[in-house]
Amino acid sequence: xxxxxxxxxxxxxxxxxxxxxxxxxxxxxxxxxxxxxxxxxxxxxxxxxxxxxxxxxxxxxxxxxxxxxxxxxxxxxxxxxxxxxxxxxxxxxxxxxxxxxxxxxxxxxxxxxxxxxxxxxxxxxxxxxxxxxxxxxxxxxxxxxxxxxxxxxxxxxxxxxxxxxxxxxxxxxxxxxxxxxxxxxxxxxxxxxxxxxxxxxxxxxxxxxxxxxxxxxxxxxxxxxxxxxxxxxxxxxxxxxxxxxxxxxxxxxxxxxxxxxxxxxxxxxxxxxxxxxxxxxxxxxxxxxxxxxxxxxxxxxxxxxxxxxxxxxxxxxxxxxxxxxxxxxxxxxxxxxxxxxxxxxxxxxxxxxxxxxxxxxxxxxxxxxxxxxxxxxxxxxxxxxxxxxxxxxxxxxxxxxxxxxxxxxxxx
Numbered sequence: 001x002x003x004x005x006x007x008x009x010x011x012x013x014x015x016x017x018x019x020x021x022x023x024x025x026x027x028x029x030x031x032x033x034x035x036x037x038x039x040x041x042x043x044x045x046x047x048x049x050x051x052x053x054x055x056x057x058x059x060x061x062x063x064x065x066x067x068x069x070x071x072x073x074x075x076x077x078x079x080x081x082x083x084x085x086x087x088x089x090x091x092x093x094x095x096x097x098x099x100x101x102x103x104x105x106x107x108x109x110x111x112x113x114x115x116x117x118x119x120x121x122x123x124x125x126x127x128x129x130x131x132x133x134x135x136x137x138x139x140x141x142x143x144x145x146x147x148x149x150x151x152x153x154x155x156x157x158x159x160x161x162x163x164x165x166x167x168x169x170x171x172x173x174x175x176x177x178x179x180x181x182x183x184x185x186x187x188x189x190x191x192x193x194x195x196x197x198x199x200x201x202x203x204x205x206x207x208x209x210x211x212x213x214x215x216x217x218x219x220x221x222x223x224x225x226x227x228x229x230x231x232x233x234x235x236x237x238x239x240x241x242x243x244x245x246x247x248x249x250x251x252x253x254x255x256x257x258x259x260x261x262x263x264x265x266x267x268x269x270x271x272x273x274x275x276x277x278x279x280x281x282x283x284x285x286x287x288x289x290x291x292x293x294x295x296x297x298x299x300x301x302x303x304x305x306x307x308x309x310x311x312x313x314x315x316x317x318x319x320x321x322x323x324x325x326x327x328x329x330x331x332x333x334x335x336x337x338x339x340x341x342x343x344x345x346x347x348x349x350x351x352x353x354x355x356x357x358x359x360x361x362x363x364x365x366x367x368x369x370x371x372x373x374x375x376x377x378x379x380x381x382x383x384x385x386x387x388x389x390x391x392x393x394x395x396x397x398x399x400x401x402x403x404x405x406x407x408x409x410x411x412x
Contacts, residue, residue, distance in 0.1 A: 077210065082376040084207045085325055091200040092324050093297040098193040099321075105186045112182060116175040123168045207325070211366045211378060236340060246348060246356055247400050249335045253350060285330050285351040292329040292408050293375070295359055296320045296382060296392045304404040314402040315358070315395030324382045326392060328373040329357055329409075337365045337379075343393070347379050358395040 236245065298320035306313040332351035340346040345362035365380035367373060382390040396405045 077213070078374065078377075081207070081210045081378065082374065084203060084210060085327055085378040086376060088200065088203040088207055088325050089297045089327070091196055091203060092321050095193060095196045095200060096297060096321050098189055098196060102186060102189050102193065105182055105189065109179065109182045109186065112175060112179045116172065116179060119168055119172050119175060123172065204323075207378060236338070242340070242343060242346075242358065242360075242395075243400065245336070245340060246358065246397060249348060250350070250354075250356070250400065253333075253335055283331075284353060285332075285355040286353050288330055289408050291410055292405075293327065293410055294318065295329050295357075295394055296324050296326045298324065298392070300406070301391055304402075304406060315393055316405050317361075317391045317393055319389045319391050320382050322382065322386050322390060323363070323384050324390070325378050326359060326362055326380045326382065328375055328377045328379050330375045332357070332373060334367045334369055334371045334373060334379070337367045337369055337371075344383075345380060349373065349379075354399045356397045358393075358397065360393040360395075361391055363390075 296318055298318045300316050301319040302313055302317040304313060304316055326347075328349055330349075330351045332349040334347065335350050335356075336346065336348040338346065340360075343360035345365055346358070346360045347362065347365050347367065348359075349357045351357060359379070361382070362380040363383040367377075367379045373379060382392060394405050395402055396408060397403070
């Protein structure tokens with residue numbers, strides 16, 4: 001009985017095992033196919049995801065490289081503008097020196113011609129006297145005894161006059177040589193000036209092209225140009241004086257900076273590439289005493305504290321050539337660029353630490369409000385006239401109070 005149950009149990013398990021194997025054998029082809037398809041789909045999705053990730057990384061790398069290239073190009077353009085402007089100012093200074101040299105030589109030539117003409121007249125007078133003395137008849141001395149004395153005196157006078165004439169003739173020769181040297185120098189200086197002016201014009205054209213591109217980029221980057229123009233126009237109308245305008249602009253800039261700090265998310269970050277965004281300043285203005293370049297090539301015509309009809313001068317005046325380039329004396333942000341009352345075209349730059357530079361008397365400016373500039377950047381040019389020579393008014397202020405710019409400018 002027990003053996004029979006054991007055999008029956010064993011046969012039942014064997015039959016069940018056979019059924020399972022048959023079932024698996026029949027079901028496995030479809031099951032394996034579905035599983036393989038699912039695995040293939042997952043692998044394809046994984047490959048697509050990886051491809052998208054790689055493409056994203058490649059796009060990011062290209063964008064970063066493009067941004068670096070753009071920054072490099074912008075910096076190259078910036079340095080190119082500064083280099084061209086420096087070359088232009090150097091040529092302006094050289095042209096100014098040549099013009100002064102030519103003026104001096106022309107004065108010398110006029111004086112030398114005058115002296116030469118006087119000596120020629122003296123020699124002509126002496127020669128006339130010699131001719132009259134030499135033409136006296138000798139027989140006249142025999143007929144008139146008194147005339148013999150006169151003839152003797154005439155002979156003595158002839159002996160004195162002849163060396164004097166020779167001396168004067170020698171001086172005339174020296175004068176002629178000196179005049180010839182001066183006229184040769186004049187021709188040489190005029191030729192050099194002509195060449196310098198040709199190069200100066202070429203540099204000016206190149207700078208104009210660079211500035212045109214830069215201004216277009218700056219205006220395009222700043223979307224609030226109309227609002228900015230309205231704001232500045234209001235300040236200009238309200239300002240009663242230059243000092244008042246500088247104070248109002250400084251207060252407005254502080255309010256803008258405070259608002260930007262309070263709401264950083266609403267402030268659009270800009271790069272310095274187009275001349276609008278902030279730059280890394282080369283240093284602090286307060287440490288630049290005695291190192292600032294003259295904003296225009298020329299000579300100081302009126303100094304700080306000079307008497308004026310309306311009081312003492314609060315800055316200096318620099319006489320320049322016509323159309324001379326004007327540069328920023330230090331890194332900073334333009335807070336005003338435009339016409340103001342009797343000052344003509346006016347540019348005001350905030351250099352940080354409550355320092356401002358004010359430049360007036362320009363014919364036109366290249367910059368716009370809120371634009372960042374570097375020291376040496378061109379900001380405008382002088383009026384196109386030579387008589388009277390244009391003058392740039394330069395004023396430096398700290399916390400709204402003017403101080404003597406001469407002590408801060410580099411000695412030429």
